[in-house]
Amino acid sequence: MLPALIAVALAVQAVGALLPAVPVLVMSAAAGLVADLALHRWRSDLAAVLGELRAGTPVRQAARDLLMFTALIRTGEGDQGSGYLVLLIGLPLFYALHFLCRASALAVRRSRTLPVLTRNIDARALRPSAAPPALLSGRPDQRLLAFSLPSTVGMVTTAATGSAEWATVGIAGSVLLAAAGTGMLLWRLLPGRRPVTGEQALQWLEAWFAEYQPTVGMYVCGGRSAAHQANMWLAPLARLQERPLIVLRERFMVKHLAATDIPVVCLPNVSDLMRLQHSTLKVLIHPSRSGETAQALRVPAIRHALVDHGESDEPSSRYPDAKAFDEVWVAGPAARRRYALAAAGVDDRDVVDIGRPQRDAIEPSAGPPSGPYTTVLYAPTWEGGDAGPGNTSVIQAGENIVRALLADPGVRLLYRPHRLIGTADIRAAAADARIRRMIGEATALRAVQHRGDPIALREAAELMLRTSALDRLTLPALRTGADDVEHMLLQTVPEPGRSAAAAAAAAAWKKAYWASVPPWAHRTVTGTRLDVYTCFDTAHLLIGDVSGVISDFLASGKPYAVTNTSGLAEQDFRAAFPAVRAGVVLTSDARGVPEVLEFARHPERDPFTQARADLRRHLLGPAGPPSAVRFESAVRALCARADRHRGRATSRGGLAIPRQRGTGPAPDDGTFRD
Helix, strand or coil: CHHHHHHHHHHHHHHHHHCCCHHHHHHHHHHHHHHHHHHHHHCHHHHHHHHHCCCCHHHHHHHHHHHHHHHHHHCCHHHCCHHHHHHHHHHHHHHHHHHHHHHHHHHHHHHCCCCCEEECCCCHHHCCCCCCCHHHHCCHHHHHHHHHHHHHHHHHHHHHHCCCHHHHHHHHHHHHHHHHHHHHHHHHCCCCCCCCCHHHHHHHHHHHHHHHCCCEEEEECCCHHHHHHHHCCHHHHHCCCCCEEEEECCCCHHHHCCCCCCCEEECCCHHHHHHHHHCCCCEEEECCCCCCHHHHHCCCCCEEEECCCCCCCCHHHHCHHHHHCCEEEECCHHHHHHHHHHCCCCCHHHEEECCCHHHHHCCCCCCCCCCCCEEEEEECCCCCCCCCCCCCCHHHHHHHHHHHHHCCCCEEEEECCCCCCCCCCHHHHHHHHHHHHHHHHHHHHHHHHCCCCCCCHHHHHHHHHHHHHHHHHHCCCCCCCCCHHHHHHHCCCCCCCHHHHHHHHHHHHHHHHHHHCCCCCCEECCCCCCCHHHHHHHCCEEEECCCHHHHHHHHHCCCEEEECCCCCCHHHHHHHCHHHCCCEEECCCCCCHHHHHHHHHCHHHCCCHHHHHHHHHHHHCCCCCCHHHHHHHHHHHHHHHHHHHHHHHHHCCCCCCCCCCCCCCCCCCCCCCC
């Protein structure tokens, strides 16, 4: 719509310039400029397409100015000596300054693109500073439209009034704006006004490594989906007695990582990543896998452990690339057996049971619902990278499940879809949208039925206070338009005790949130503050898919159901996926929903109680020692393994004589296996 409006405005402006017809000219020029501004404000994707078609903003604005220049000549205003001179000299000067400003912005942006980004680290030695205004640094097309606004208004006013002074003042204003913007950018390129060079930044990083002496790190790569997987390991990593570090590979991941006090280093270039070889880092923990994972595995002095995103029967939990890691840390015996059955090449001696450190915070079942409502958590997974059948229940069964739950007057539904639902299959996105509408309509209907209930003003006010307190502790004061270097300046070393204060504030916020929600109100739960574990504590039962959510929910001891949209018979479905064995299997038409509700309301009728306890030990390991203790023990053991490897490499000049696995010790006492 907007590109068509711009094209029509230019065509009408051409007609108005050639006739000449001043009213037509004025209205079409104004409409074209407003449409162009709206295009960049709301449809930047279409603006990019026009640029690829060689019809970018400079071309469109130059066409408008040329048509206006033609119109002024045609109406006789160009014969007024000085006015004609301003048009003839001022407009080319403005465009020259625009392109100089654009080149200066590019130079400033390059000077502020460092090979290392940080969070929670004092990086003042890198001379970080506030970024230039976004209009100057990163939006050349919008800058051109904004700076040309005075000249366009001036020439339009001249055409309407016949007074050449308006064009003179307008063009002078545009020239001054372009000159001022260029000067501000060139000032930032002066020595001492820009950050250090790339080599100086890397030298500073090595000095910081030597001072901080990290021992255990978490390596995160793979895009935004990897941020979700990494966030669930932040708390266990922060509780370690070691000196933890987070290593990122994508620049945008720095701001997508959840709030943490752990130092964060982003190294986008693989050549810079190799500098970890000379650091004190002993172990890297990998919560996700991608093509960039192999680059970290090249660092020979560091031992690597795969922790993955959770305990699950999904295919990713038995991929053969796991054998590339020194150790694979799993929740319990089920994962060990899964790798053995898959014949993925993972040596059983390299599989370490650590439990699920995240589950230690999950509250056990408090018994059946004490009030009139049974809270059901429906947490479907996404469609997976292959969008294969059976990955998610949303497409085939989601609406039927939600409809069946909403039909029960004693159910309060919490719908928490996977954050990636709809990214691989448009049908999943459409079904998710319909489910959200269904929940919204059902909640509105219940609100009408309960409008006589007292309004919880005190709880709402408490939630606002808790939200404000949590925001102050977890959301940095980052202004719109701030770049990576400015983020480094603002996200420096946290104040002592901030992490404990943030944890306490988060707990208080969650308590205030649930207190502010009426017990009858359905909810679609999104975002990171209300994580799935918080929903576990609130729900009386879970309905989900084959994913790590089911395995983690077992820690609560509450009943659950798994939706079978795989096409397998129920018996085969239970045999194929161990996590299903202690739950109710739902079909695509949602049969079985009343059954699992009955088990939640009357635990004495639940035939899966003992099966869930047995399955919990099988999937998540024994109840003691706590998973956090086992996780730390695994970290220390792998650090010791790294120390032994480095000691042998140093004593033998970095050479080691390999031997075949399963044979007796080599004459040199066996140096291949750590």
